[in-house]
Amino acid sequence: MVPAKLMDYFNKQPRIGVLSTASRDGKVDAAVFGSPQMTDEKTVVMALGENRTFKYLRENPNAIFTIVEQGETIMDWKGLRVYLRMKEYATSGEMLDTYQREIARVVGEEAAAMIHAVVTFEVGEVRPLVDMGQGWESSV
Template sequence: MNLHDYFENTKGTGILSTADDKGRVDCAIYARPHVMEDGTLAMIMLERLSHHNLQSNPHAAYMFIEEGPGYRGKRLFLTKVREETDSPLIETLSRRYPGKQDDLPKTRFLVIFQIDKELPLIGSGQDA
């Protein structure tokens, strides 16, 4: 299953980990990413610590834990390639605020990542 179909059809919990330029780490719950046509991932962010960290350190890790028994999911190692502020594309992609302009935070960022590596939730992804 490709990543677009995976994230469209799989429920679970996502955690984005970032670090600032001094290596101080943060992790935060994030929605499933949007998989773009070119294979990059897009995440809608507010002006909070994860977004702040990405301004000085473009590297991040996203862990997705599938709902259900056991430990299934994915770990994605990412590098930020660009971002857009208050982009019209945000409204198109938004799952949380579709059509509710009055409830929107003042500034939202669309952060685009390339995927550097993909691993399963547990293990290296290589046969022993």
């Protein structure tokens, strides 16, 4: 997928997706998110609570964000798997404060108070939701 189209698709609202992570010793987690945003062709920013997802990312920075759009039939469903690697996170400071203010404006103070960290990811690979062929891969 062309990076500009990936940004449009990734940032389209309303949408939700699933962020999958794994701990250092292989325990897995999957959590539903609606807030991740691509800020440029290689960067995704996401707010997290003080939860299992954040814990696992600090142990293992690799994750996958899966976006699914329902179709009329199962063969009409669309989506992507976006492979990510955490570059940095902030649990205090201007980056967190700015994100919390924006969440408070859009969703409310209660939601903003649940944000413990803002995480920045680098996009590594993008794959289709369903990949029945062999060898199809696309690096962004």
